Amino acid sequence: MHELSLALEVCRMARDRLPGDNPVRVVSVGVEVGRSAGIEVANFRFCLESLLQEPPFTGARTDLVELDGGDLRLAYIEVDDGR
């Protein structure tokens, strides 16, 4: 449940960063997970992968990187704007 709420927050943040003027296909969402962030990585990955099946991410890849420290960060979003 904790991992799901964090994955939902990642999706909210990512959605806010998508360009509003031009529809894009989201290729991947990159997230950094601190090893002492209190997050069960496999469960978090499952939650995020499930949420990224829904629009506007439809099928976007989940890129997780584990790092030292206690932070969870949305690192980047890869988009294809068709140009």
Place this chain on the structure above:
Amino acid sequence: MAVRTIDVRERVMARNDELAARVRERLLQAGVTALNLVSSPGSGKTSLLERTLAALDRELGIAVITGDVRTQNDADRLERHTTRLVHAVVTGGACHLDAMQITAALDAIDLEATRLLFIENVGNLVCPASWDLGEVAKVVVFSVTEGEDKPLKYPKMFQMSRYAVLNKIDLLPHLDFDVDAAIANARAVNPDLEFFLTSARTGEGLDRWLDFVREAAAPVGR
């Protein structure tokens, strides 16, 4: 196809932490001390608060925000011991309180008439450790029926807490619980933890806890 990268590098908790900072400032300006009680379910948070309200509410002016996944049973219990508002947050499934819920709850509390705010978090030793609610300190409550190794199993909660209450000590004669081992385990993950040994049922150990609460509620920023 032209794939480009939008660099973000933003902490996922940033929005919550920003709101928590605003809560902290608001409480400081109002001269209200907030303590965030965190624990596993059934450790005795509500019983400890019932005792605390019964002893100190008139003297200190205590408000309480309770968080539960379903029901407002805890708030109903606490309301019997105070005429002050006890605000119940029913999270509807979420396993912790967040700073947005506290921001909304504060609007329903008369801060001018309050010196101390207890936040009784959702019973859960994992998630509430990660969420800053704008409190002065987290107080982790655990009980002698839970096993001495709780601090080792859930280290982040004990690391993030400044105070620990070991509750239900009236049951010690009936259990094999090793108090010294429990305290040693807790201090192994957080050497600075200050401990209170209490029985909310019999009142044993409550004098020291109540003295601490009085001191915590001492006027600071008003």
